[in-house]
Amino acid sequence: MLADLRFGFRNLLRTPGFTLTALLALALGIGANSAIFSVVSPLLFRALPLPEPEQVVALPMTNTATGNASNWSLPTFKDVLDRQKSFSAMAALRQGGAAVSTATEPARMRVIFASHGVFAVMGLQPELGRVFTETDDQPGAAPVAVLTHSAWVKHWSQDPGVIGRSITVDGRAFTIVGVMPAAFSELPGDGRAQGLFLPLGVDLDEVKFGAHRGHHNLRALARLKAGVTLAAAGSELGSIFSALELEHPEEKNIAPQVLSLQESLTADLKPAAMVLFAAVLLVLLIACANVAGLMVVRSGARQREIAVRLALGASRLRVVQQVLAEAVLLGVMGAALGLLVAVWTLEGLKGLAGSKLSAASLDGQVLLFTAAVGVLTGLLFGAVPALHASRVGLHEALKDAGARASLSKNRRRAQSALVTVQVALAFALLAGAGLMFQSLYGLMRVNPGFEAENLLTVRLDLPASSYTDDQKRDYYRRALEQAAALPGVESVASVDPFPFLDGTSRNSVYPPGNEPERGSEVAANMYEVSAGYFATMKIPVVEGRGFADSEMQLDSPRVMVVSQKLAKRFWPTETALGKQLIGFSREPCTIVGVVGDVKHGSLDGDAKMAFYLPYVRSAWLAQRLLVRAKGPPEQLVASLRRLERNLDPSLPVREPEAANEILSQSASQQQTTLTMLAAFAAVALLLSAIGLWGLIAYAVAQRRQELAIRSALGAPQGHLVGLVLKQGVWLTGLGLLGGVALALAGSKVLGAMLYGITAVDPKTYLTIGVVLAAVALLACWLPARTAARVDPNAALRA
Amino acid sequence: MISMKGISKTFFTEEVETRALHELQLDIAKGEFLSIAGPSGSGKTTLLSILGLLDGPSAGSYHLGGRDVAQLSSAERARVRNEQVGFIFQSFNLIGELTVAENVELPLTYRALPRAERLRRVDAALERVGMSHRKSHYPAQLSGGQQQRVAVARAVAGEPLVLLADEPTGNLDSHNGVQVMELLKELHAGGATVVMVTHNDQYSRYATRTVTLFDGRIIDESALQRAG
């Protein structure tokens, strides 16, 4: 075996052209795989950094009537907690943001309001101090906080003396009682480092509304008891919810699922990961077919050597083993080079996708993966030439030309099959990239319903502890006034929530006197806005008017603006103006305007029904300032920061964000996927062009004598070129057919990622087919020209 | 019909200059059977390749059928080759992937001839060489003598002005060699102009005239009366 490897190595050195080409193809193919593996494996395959991670489950709530995602209310959570026997721990939690006093200056941090069970669910012990206990959840308990490891490092310099220290969170005093270990620097699934945990009972929102069974505002997590399956827990929850529905008939049509937390976190990444893995797999297969083709060509030259070995008594198994050893050696060397390619690819990807890929690195697991791929590909592309080597007959190679010619015909057939496979794989990949491109292009041109250019937004959350509602209104009024006075500002407004940054606030709406039964409500997105909102967002007012300044008073009449979809829903044939709707506040509001529909959250979804209310009567008064600049908004960022500081120096300054960036980020996963796919498709195209070129060049060399004879007999050059091209066209055609079949087979996976286009799009297929055919023709054209220039004299001199 | 004046051919390879032909004069009349003799390396094949327009001369004039063909472009040479020259090679040069009939048809496919006419000529040519019964065989299934007869059929199928044969018997045993020579004799008797390179004096006798090349020059030209 070692001798085989040594001999293989010498062989590779002897044919540097072949070796370099093969290594290049393999490095591209394997490198792409390693890079994608390093990106995807931490997301999909690496277990959560928690003890017994498979026991940790998410309990997402669904509205079974509408299919929409919903949330838990505190009373429901408490009932389930009391009755269930499947879980060793359960937690209800909500995430928010708050201004926190740190060792130095106040900082804005993410806060997790959680019931004490969250630590048992995670199964982690604190690094310092203690975690929450049941008493911390009781109303009136002393306000305590547990720091995450990352916040402790960043804001408290890992000071072990923080335990017992007092901090303010949104102006309220809390005592630090614990610090979590590093493994827990973020709550899985959030993707952003958090600052601290506070008991759910201190969340003012929960204090205010938490007793309402209809206040669906909490996520729930749980840890399965050992031996309890997801299905068993699911059916137990099912029967608990059936019982709850009888006890509280107004809470119908909601049910939780029991999902592995790991899986629920990665569910929306899976389609992209699948597509990319499929893409790199295709690239690798193309590279394999390519190298196999090269080896088949070369095996022609080695036929004699193999025959001599057989004649000297080598067994066929030995000969096959020798060829495979060389192939595996090549594969492993290709894998080593592939690591270089992977490093560059990964760097490029990180540049594209930023922090989302921070977990990706070329660690031991990736190295192992790469080595395995190297060996496997070696065996794969070595199989074809090994099979050929095993067929070499003793007499054939040493004897007459006729038999040799027929063997070379066999080789050509094998090589043709390999080229056909390459073209087919390349087509599938190119078609995928083409579809993704069109999808993304369509998505980029989707009108979100407002104009994102030159629009800045910054969230102005005011801590309830230091601001009364009146003070908040005053703050927002002054913020709007001062922002409007900034030079370069066209108009200003405020809103909550902002369509592409914040979650939705879904609420039931109905005309007075028509209150629907629970479970059959019409739900719409609620936006609380200032007077200039529609003008600043450039949302078209279709009927009536937007809000007037005079309606931003607590004593002004209750008015509402609705979206076209909502207006159509209730008044399909008549105008909605002057009609009344009840939404959220339980008070009838008169509709004064109908505005265009606006998308929320993602460009590829449909716009939902929406209604707008003056923000002054908001229950929580948490507004986002919107500033439309006259030109590029970047120059306004500094003056907005100054404005924030002037309004309240005790609050951390938040970063204004550009709306068009927010929008393009909402398509960024598609964009990243597309960029990678396009790069892989280009590699695939290149590899298959090289494969085709190699085959045709080989065929031309093989047919040199035939071409010379034809030329001597007076064949025009065009005829000779055509003869050579015909072979290429034939193979390309076959490959394209195979490619269409492959693309159709893969359309299911891709379809999940496409917007506004089906995965079976004849126009795309046709375009890709033409592009691939053109490249293939070019690849054949170069050797065909050699064929045309063949010297007819060679016929005489053979 | 063929008139060569002052034909020279010089090859340049890696700074070595080989003068294969020296200011050669050669006229061949219609209906002649010319044999070219000479030692190895004397320029016989080079002369034949220029006669057959496989190559152009370095200097000199060459008239074929009354037309100056010395300075034609390679595309024009291909046309003349196709229409006016029939080649018979020492190594037969049949194309292995094509049947006997397809091999014979090959030069005709490069002309604008209707298919029916092509097939008619293929049949006639194979009939003439006595190979009609092997039409759909592949060359590998034939003996050397049979292959050369098919090659002769291919050469005559295009009804060329002149048949050029470079040692047509060189790869054959004497029995098959004689058969091929008899075939050429028959064609000559039927009016064909034949130019043949051969080492074999016995076969030179089939010719009406023999020229001998030495070092790229014709050294001796003696008209022989055709015997038998």
Ligand SMILES: Nc1ncnc2c1ncn2[C@@H]1O[C@H](COP(=O)(O)OP(=O)(O)O)[C@@H](O)[C@H]1O
């Ligand atoms: N393509 C070529 N390049 C260089 N020298 C050549 C070439 N063809 C023939 N020659 C040289 O020209 C001379 C005549 O060759 P050739 O016509 O083949 O002779 P013959 O057929 O009589 O054996 C020889 O010296 C040969 O080496």
Ligand SMILES: [Mg+2]
């Ligand atoms: Mg010769």
